[in-house]
Amino acid sequence: MSKAIPEPVTKLIESFSRLPGVGPKTASRLTYYLLRAPEETSLALADALRDLKANTRYCAxxxxxxxxxxxxxxxxxxxxxxxxxVVEEPLDVLAIERTGAFKGVYHVLHGAISPMNGIGPDDLRIRELTKRVDKGIIAEVIIATNPGLEGDATAMYIQRELTGKGARMTRLARGLPVGSDIEYADSVTLTRALMGRGDV
Ligand SMILES: [Zn+2]
Structure with missing residues (x-):
């Protein structure tokens, strides 16, 4: 980046650029917006960022x-x-909760198997899911990974891992467009996919 830009500015632009969906242009715009905005705006953002990690944890x-x-x-x-x-991301929990049609509980994997991105089963919370099922309390595991290559690979892996453990295994009905994310699915489609789930 140009030497004409002071280091604190460059640093923030670079930090924003690392966020998903934020390109260099948006990163610059956000940074210059904060430079012009009252100091409270940046301080509130800094506080929120610090609290984000300090005051949240994973549900055990x-x-x-x-x-x-x-x-x-x-x-x-x-x-x-x-x-x-079983969902890939916390945002999928939100999407399913929005439907109001699901009264069960969740298991968040924090991603999907993706050899292209170097993400294997051990990088996800699959072992923790197996342990949960091993306790024998769970009667049905609804595999609600995203439709598409990575979601399907993850679903198949989980299916193999959990076979013979006594829990019924189902998958969301097709109807969610392939390549789309559960996170963005509308509530009607998602409710239909939940209700129409089938054994795997
Ligand atoms: Zn929990």
Whole structure:
């Protein structure tokens, strides 16, 4: 980057650039916006960033991001603790919660198997899922990975891992467009996919 730009500015532009979906142009725009905005704006952002890691953790049961451990969903006695939806990302939990159609609990993998990006089963929370199922309380595992190559590979791997452990295994009905993310699916489509889930 040009020497005409002071280092603190370059540093922030570079930090923003590392975020998903943020290109160098947006990173610069955000940085210069903060430079012009009142100091409180940057300080509030800095506080929020610091709190993000300091005040959140993984739920020891489902590995969703939470303030309290176990998370409110795992701790909720009204939820069906015997039905577990396995999702790739915390945002998928939000999408399914938005439908209001699911009363079970979750297991967040934090990604999908992707040999191209060097992500294998051990990089995901699959072993933790196996351990959960091994306890014998879970009656149904709904594999709700994204439709598409990586989601399918992950689903197949989980299926193999959990076979013979006594839990019914289902997968969301097709109907979610291939290559789309559950995170962005509309509630009607997602509810239909949940209701129409089939054994695998
Ligand atoms: Zn939890």
């Amino acid at each position: 049961v489902c590995y969703n991001i939470t303030v309290e451990d176990p998370c409110p969903i795992c701790a909720d006695a009204q939820r069906d603790q015997r039905t577990v939806a």
